[in-house]
Amino acid sequence: MSNLAKAREVRPGMPRRTRTEAEAAVVDQLIRQWWHYAEIRGIPLGCSIRAMGRKLGCSYEHVRDVVKRHRAHPEELQRAVCRNRMVTMQDFEQEHARSEELRTGGGLRPRTRR
Numbered sequence: 001m002s003n004l005a006k007a008r009e010v011r012p013g014m015p016r017r018t019r020t021e022a023e024a025a026v027v028d029q030l031i032r033q034w035w036h037y038a039e040i041r042g043i044p045l046g047c048s049i050r051a052m053g054r055k056l057g058c059s060y061e062h063v064r065d066v067v068k069r070h071r072a073h074p075e076e077l078q079r080a081v082c083r084n085r086m087v088t089m090q091d092f093e094q095e096h097a098r099s100e101e102l103r104t105g106g107g108l109r110p111r112t113r114r
Contacts, residue, residue: 018109020102023095027056029087031066036081
């Protein structure tokens with residue numbers, strides 16, 4: 001924690017996010033919709049969690065954590081799916097483009113490849 005405090009002294013406003021709030025919301029909504037569809041249809045999730053993460057540009061751990069959170073609280077999933085409009089991959093691509101613009105301008109942290 002002291003290292004983080006030192007880094008904030010040197011560079012105020014750090015650490016920066018890797019994606020905008022809107023893009024993060026779209027990603028979570030797409031994961032919810034995908035999982036809800038898979039639950040209704042009885043589709044096994046094991047092999048496609050990694051594919052979903054790749055498609056959305058996030059780690060499979062994030063996809064798994066969102067699914068785990070909604071498995072623990074299914075009523076929250078129902079409310080979220082009913083409350084929010086259906087999100088499409090086109091919405092994701094638009095938000096991702098906005099994030100890329102901010103990233104090139106220095107507003108967001110650059111993506112790193114592992």
